[in-house]
Amino acid sequence: MTKPHIPTKPRIEDVAARAGISAITVSRVLRAPAKVAPATRARVAAAIEALGYIPNLAASGLASRRSGIVALLVPTIDNAVFAPTVAGLSDALAAAGLQLLLGDYRYSDEGERSLVRALVGRQPEALVVVGIVRDAALRAMLLRLAIPVIETWDLTEDPVDTILGFSNYEAGAAIARHLLSRGRSHLAFVGGTDQRARARGEGFAAAIAAAGAAPPRAETADGSTIAAGRRAAAKLLVASPQGGNEIIDGIFFSSDGLAIGGLIECRHRGIAVPGRVAIAGLGDLEIGRELSPSLTTIAIPAYEIGRRAGEIVLARLAGAPASDPRGDPCGDPRGSERVIDLGFEIVARESS
Amino acid sequence: MTKPHIPTKPRIEDVAARAGISAITVSRVLRAPAKVAPATRARVAAAIEALGYIPNLAASGLASRRSGIVALLVPTIDNAVFAPTVAGLSDALAAAGLQLLLGDYRYSDEGERSLVRALVGRQPEALVVVGIVRDAALRAMLLRLAIPVIETWDLTEDPVDTILGFSNYEAGAAIARHLLSRGRSHLAFVGGTDQRARARGEGFAAAIAAAGAAPPRAETADGSTIAAGRRAAAKLLVASPQGGNEIIDGIFFSSDGLAIGGLIECRHRGIAVPGRVAIAGLGDLEIGRELSPSLTTIAIPAYEIGRRAGEIVLARLAGAPASDPRGDPCGDPRGSERVIDLGFEIVARESS
DNA sequence: CTGAAAGCGCTTACAG
DNA sequence: CTGAAAGCGCTTACAG
Numbered sequence: 001m002t003k004p005h006i007p008t009k010p011r012i013e014d015v016a017a018r019a020g021i022s023a024i025t026v027s028r029v030l031r032a033p034a035k036v037a038p039a040t041r042a043r044v045a046a047a048i049e050a051l052g053y054i055p056n057l058a059a060s061g062l063a064s065r066r067s068g069i070v071a072l073l074v075p076t077i078d079n080a081v082f083a084p085t086v087a088g089l090s091d092a093l094a095a096a097g098l099q100l101l102l103g104d105y106r107y108s109d110e111g112e113r114s115l116v117r118a119l120v121g122r123q124p125e126a127l128v129v130v131g132i133v134r135d136a137a138l139r140a141m142l143l144r145l146a147i148p149v150i151e152t153w154d155l156t157e158d159p160v161d162t163i164l165g166f167s168n169y170e171a172g173a174a175i176a177r178h179l180l181s182r183g184r185s186h187l188a189f190v191g192g193t194d195q196r197a198r199a200r201g202e203g204f205a206a207a208i209a210a211a212g213a214a215p216p217r218a219e220t221a222d223g224s225t226i227a228a229g230r231r232a233a234a235k236l237l238v239a240s241p242q243g244g245n246e247i248i249d250g251i252f253f254s255s256d257g258l259a260i261g262g263l264i265e266c267r268h269r270g271i272a273v274p275g276r277v278a279i280a281g282l283g284d285l286e287i288g289r290e291l292s293p294s295l296t297t298i299a300i301p302a303y304e305i306g307r308r309a310g311e312i313v314l315a316r317l318a319g320a321p322a323s324d325p326r327g328d329p330c331g332d333p334r335g336s337e338r339v340i341d342l343g344f345e346i347v348a349r350e351s352s
Numbered sequence: 353m354t355k356p357h358i359p360t361k362p363r364i365e366d367v368a369a370r371a372g373i374s375a376i377t378v379s380r381v382l383r384a385p386a387k388v389a390p391a392t393r394a395r396v397a398a399a400i401e402a403l404g405y406i407p408n409l410a411a412s413g414l415a416s417r418r419s420g421i422v423a424l425l426v427p428t429i430d431n432a433v434f435a436p437t438v439a440g441l442s443d444a445l446a447a448a449g450l451q452l453l454l455g456d457y458r459y460s461d462e463g464e465r466s467l468v469r470a471l472v473g474r475q476p477e478a479l480v481v482v483g484i485v486r487d488a489a490l491r492a493m494l495l496r497l498a499i500p501v502i503e504t505w506d507l508t509e510d511p512v513d514t515i516l517g518f519s520n521y522e523a524g525a526a527i528a529r530h531l532l533s534r535g536r537s538h539l540a541f542v543g544g545t546d547q548r549a550r551a552r553g554e555g556f557a558a559a560i561a562a563a564g565a566a567p568p569r570a571e572t573a574d575g576s577t578i579a580a581g582r583r584a585a586a587k588l589l590v591a592s593p594q595g596g597n598e599i600i601d602g603i604f605f606s607s608d609g610l611a612i613g614g615l616i617e618c619r620h621r622g623i624a625v626p627g628r629v630a631i632a633g634l635g636d637l638e639i640g641r642e643l644s645p646s647l648t649t650i651a652i653p654a655y656e657i658g659r660r661a662g663e664i665v666l667a668r669l670a671g672a673p674a675s676d677p678r679g680d681p682c683g684d685p686r687g688s689e690r691v692i693d694l695g696f697e698i699v700a701r702e703s704s
Numbered sequence: 705c706t707g708a709a710a711g712c713g714c715t716t717a718c719a720g
Numbered sequence: 721c722t723g724a725a726a727g728c729g730c731t732t733a734c735a736g
Contacts, residue, residue, distance in 0.1 A: 023723090058713080062714070122410060
């Protein structure tokens with residue numbers, strides 16, 4: 001008596017043979033079990049179990065033209081502020097059995113292009129991007145793809161498809177008004193070079209101009225580390241030769257990581273916060289709440305952005321129409337919005 | 353004169369037709385350009401460019417049996433300590449054109465099983481896991497898969513295939529000895545419920561026992577948040593009814609996030625660190641270096657773990673043999689090591 | 705240096 | 721409720 005042969009990598013045919021039926025019925029048990037007789041279903045299940053069969057999702061996706069993949073493009077995975085967005089998206093998609101293919105382009109334009117090509121090659125059913133796709137060729141490519149493309153963490157009037165987030169420009173403006181309302185008049189901005197940080201800086205400067213205050217000084221920071229924040233703060237806090245009039249009394253850092261560096265640099269230099277200088281960041285990291293002084297920040301609904309992006313993807317895959325790119329007010333009333341503002345919140349704490 | 357039709361989703365056949373050659377030659381241009389005549393290559397490149405052709409990687413993987421995917425399984429993406437490992441792996445794989453498929457099982461055993469099945473269904477060429485695979489059925493499945501499986505962030509004598517990391521048990525023991533050497537005698541451990549945190553706690557307790565000191569108290573923490581660290585610290589710092597003899601003078605938290613919570617709870621309660629209680633964590637987060645007092649911690653080569661894991665995967669895919677599971681000392685001398693200890697480092701700072 | 709044939713492991717209509 | 725045929729978009733030997 002020989003043991004039945006168990007193939008190392010069983011295919012659907014092996015399961016079918018063992019269950020004494022055809023491959024197509026095995027496929028049905030996996031995809032539409034209600035259409036299969038209970039007895040057959042049980043035999044197939046037993047065969048799957050016995051063989052340890054795991055469907056080849058690449059083959060399945062090729063045949064069905066549904067990959068079961070949603071691609072997510074982030075500037076960098078190594079930034080705590082995006083983690084909740086990834087988690088929110090992952091939660092929303094997991095419920096529908098969709099897998100997340102994560103690409104991290106390290107804030108490089110060239111990296112973004114080649115990464116999108118690599119991700120798109122996997123035939124994702126939708127693409128979620130942290131940020132706005134600016135490259136014209138890339139936009140054109142995504143448009144032709146005809147899959148849902150959800151841009152996030154920003155707003156624009158002409159998204160590729162749908163954008164979901166908040167206005168970085170308005171966030172910068174709001175924190176400027178907050179600092180001005182606290183009596184600060186010599187403000188500075190510390191930000192990264194990415195588009196969102198720049199927009200925050202522009203809004204910050206615009207609100208200051210609108211209030212008639214002195215234009216803000218600006219320092220560039222690499223990344224979102226505490227060390228980068230310290231370096232930028234150090235440059236700003238060196239007393240200028242012109243004297244007291246030029247002394248900065250409020251700094252907005254484009255992210256909490258940088259702002260914490262600012263807080264720490266002030267402590268090291270014996271500069272009182274908020275006594276002599278007020279400090280604010282963005283992201284509402286947990287540590288900012290716990291420091292002394294606690295950090296004023298702009299809270300972003302990061303998890304919510306991810307979750308809503310996932311829900312929009314699911315609705316679209318389930319057949320909801322894309323919104324009308326022409327913005328026709330008489331268009332299909334079911335057409336979803338193209339621009340969804342989830343807002344932000346100024347969280348005033350001890351540092352301002 | 354009609355414009356040539358450009359298909360929405362061009363296939364390799366469309367490119368071939370436009371270049372006036374066969375599909376197989378297009379495939380060669382993509383995979384082995386040196387084998388194609390330069391003139392042909394140029395025509396194909398022009399056609400690819402004109403059509404915006406992006407190869408279907410699912411079809412390509414199915415035909416070639418090489419998916420170009422490496423799967424990475426992490427307990428949670430929402431934990432800063434693993435981010436460098438993801439980055440290191442991503443860096444190593446990107447150089448070889450391999451894509452990272454990231455799965456996040458949220459510390460749930462059931463989630464781990466179903467996630468592994470989903471990842472494996474994509475036919476990854478290797479699997480990297482943060483942690484040790486303990487589930488016997490899962491181990492058996494991975495063994496049958498016959499792909500490289502690299503477990504990380506821990507050590508064990510019987511990895512599925514290869515393990516790369518450090519001894520969590522020894523890390524706990526080392527930090528216990530450090531605290532004892534600082535004259536601390538009433539120690540406590542705060543840790544999560546995951547396997548690695550438990551191992552750290554066991555090593556901690558064992559070293560304390562070996563030194564003849566009082567056994568450590570232990571508190572469980574959920575996750576790795578500052579808030580969880582504060583809660584656990586608060587329980588430990590309540591003076592016990594028995595009086596001074598029971599007062600804890602040193603706490604090891606299984607991660608820096610928790611330890612920072614401990615630091616903050618002490619500050620709120622007016623408990624001197626390290627005066628009355630010493631505090632230590634694990635992970636060497638940037639913030640720990642900058643706090644006052646700065647945080648004593650166990651530095652883990654997290655980026656290095658990811659990068660080395662990637663290099664091992666690449667070597668194996670390039671044909672390096674798997675090490676002999678039987679550990680035969682006379683076996684193939686090229687066989688790579690099964691257990692690679694990258695060590696850890698006690699970073700003594702002000703908090704201890 | 706280039707191509708015709710076969711096949712990777714599935715699913716989609718279509719029949720019955 | 722179940723199955724035979726055709727095909728998803730590629731690549732692998734094999735020829736020439």
